[in-house]
Amino acid sequence: MSSAALRLGVLASRVRFEEKAVLEALERRGAVCEQIDPRALSVRAGGPWAGPRTVLNREIGHYRALYAAGALESAGVTVLNSAAATSLCGDKWQTSAALVAQGVPTPETVLALTPEAALEALEQFGYPAVLKPLVGSWGRLVTRVTDAAMAAAVLEHLAALPSPQSHIVYVQREVPKPDRDIRVLVVGGRAVGATYRRSDQWRTNVARGAVSERCPLDADLAGLAVRAAETLGALIAGVDLLQEPDGRLTVLEVNDRVEFRGLQQSHGTDIDVADSIAALLTKEAQA
Amino acid sequence: MPNTLVATECLECDAVIPWESDTRVGEIVECPECRIELEVESVDPPQLIVAPEVEEDWGE
Numbered sequence: 001m002s003s004a005a006l007r008l009g010v011l012a013s014r015v016r017f018e019e020k021a022v023l024e025a026l027e028r029r030g031a032v033c034e035q036i037d038p039r040a041l042s043v044r045a046g047g048p049w050a051g052p053r054t055v056l057n058r059e060i061g062h063y064r065a066l067y068a069a070g071a072l073e074s075a076g077v078t079v080l081n082s083a084a085a086t087s088l089c090g091d092k093w094q095t096s097a098a099l100v101a102q103g104v105p106t107p108e109t110v111l112a113l114t115p116e117a118a119l120e121a122l123e124q125f126g127y128p129a130v131l132k133p134l135v136g137s138w139g140r141l142v143t144r145v146t147d148a149a150m151a152a153a154v155l156e157h158l159a160a161l162p163s164p165q166s167h168i169v170y171v172q173r174e175v176p177k178p179d180r181d182i183r184v185l186v187v188g189g190r191a192v193g194a195t196y197r198r199s200d201q202w203r204t205n206v207a208r209g210a211v212s213e214r215c216p217l218d219a220d221l222a223g224l225a226v227r228a229a230e231t232l233g234a235l236i237a238g239v240d241l242l243q244e245p246d247g248r249l250t251v252l253e254v255n256d257r258v259e260f261r262g263l264q265q266s267h268g269t270d271i272d273v274a275d276s277i278a279a280l281l282t283k284e285a286q287a
Numbered sequence: 288m289p290n291t292l293v294a295t296e297c298l299e300c301d302a303v304i305p306w307e308s309d310t311r312v313g314e315i316v317e318c319p320e321c322r323i324e325l326e327v328e329s330v331d332p333p334q335l336i337v338a339p340e341v342e343e344d345w346g347e
Contacts, residue, residue, distance in 0.1 A: 013313065015311050015314045136343065138347075255347040257346075259347045
C-alpha cells in the first residue's frame with residue numbers, strides 16, 4: 001500500500017510545537033491527516049467508527065487521553081500509544097510497579113494508602129524523600145521532604161484535598177543528583193536522541209524552565225531507555241533517568257505523550273523526531 | 288518561513304494578532320499586548336477563543 005493512500009488521525013485538543021511538527025511530517029509523507037479534537041469526540045463501544053483506523057494520541061489531558069485511547073480501541077482503531085501504555089505511564093505507581101516487576105532499575109518507592117500511613121512509612125524510609133501525585137506532569141506538586149515535621153505538614157495538606165486519589169501517597173527515595181537529569185526519546189524500540197535537562201532548581205522539568213543540552217547516547221543509556229519503554233508497552237516514549245552517585249542509571253518515569261521541543265532543538269538537523277514518529281505511525285497503519 | 292497573511296483582533300484588548308500562513312486549528316497564540324492566551328478555533332475564517340486554563344492532569 002502506498003503511504004499516499006493512508007488516512008491517519010492525530011488526537012489533540014492543543015496544537016503545540018510537537019503536534020504541529022508531526023502533522024507536517026505526516027503530510028510531507030503524503031498521508032491524509034485528520035486532526036481529532038477529543039473535546040468534541042464521542043465513540044460508541046464496539047464501533048462503528050468512521051474516522052481514521054490509526055491514530056496518534058497527543059492529547060494533553062491524561063484522563064481524556066486515556067479514555068479516548070480506550071474508546072477508539074474498542075471501535076477497532078489502532079492507537080499509538082495504546083490505552084494500556086497510557087494507563088501505565090500516566091500513573092506513577094503503575095509505572096514503578098511495572099519497572100520493578102521487570103527488574104528495570106528505578107528508585108525505591110513505597111505506596112501508602114493514607115497520609116497517616118505515609119508518615120509511618122517515611123520513618124522507615126528515611127529523609128530526604130520525594131512525595132509525588134499519582135497522576136500529574138511537569139513536576140507539579142512534587143514535593144521534597146527533608147524531615148518528619150515537614151512531611152507531617154505536607155501530608156496534612158494532602159489529607160485536606162477533596163479527591164480520594166490525593167490521599168494515596170507515592171513516596172520515593174531521593175536520588176542525590178547533579179543539577180540535571182537525562183531524557184531519552186524512544187520511537188519504535190529505538191532510542192533516537194537524548195538530552196540533559198539542567199536546572200538550578202531540584203526539579204529538572206523543562207516546563208519549569210530547565211534547559212535541554214545534547215547528551216551522548218551510549219549503548220547503556222539507549223538500552224535501558226528502550227527496555228523501560230518496552231516494559232510499559234510504549235512505542236513512543238520520553239524516558240527520564242538519573243545517574244546515581246556511583247554512576248548507575250535509574251529510571252524515574254516514562255512519558256507516553258512526550259514533549260520533545262527541547263530535545264529536537266538541541267540536536268538541530270541531526271535528528272528529526274517528528275519524522276521518526278510519522279514514520280512509525282505510517283508503518284503501523286500499513287501493518 | 289511562514290508569512291503573515293491576515294490579522295485578527297484580541298478578544299480582550301482588541302490588539303492586532305498576526306496570523307501566519309501555517310496556523311492550525313488548536314494552536315495557542317499569545318496577544319502581544321495583554322498576553323492573554325488565545326486558541327485558534329477556525330483558520331478560514333480566522334477565529335479565536337480564549338484558551339482553556341491548564342488542568343490538573345495536563346502534561347506529557
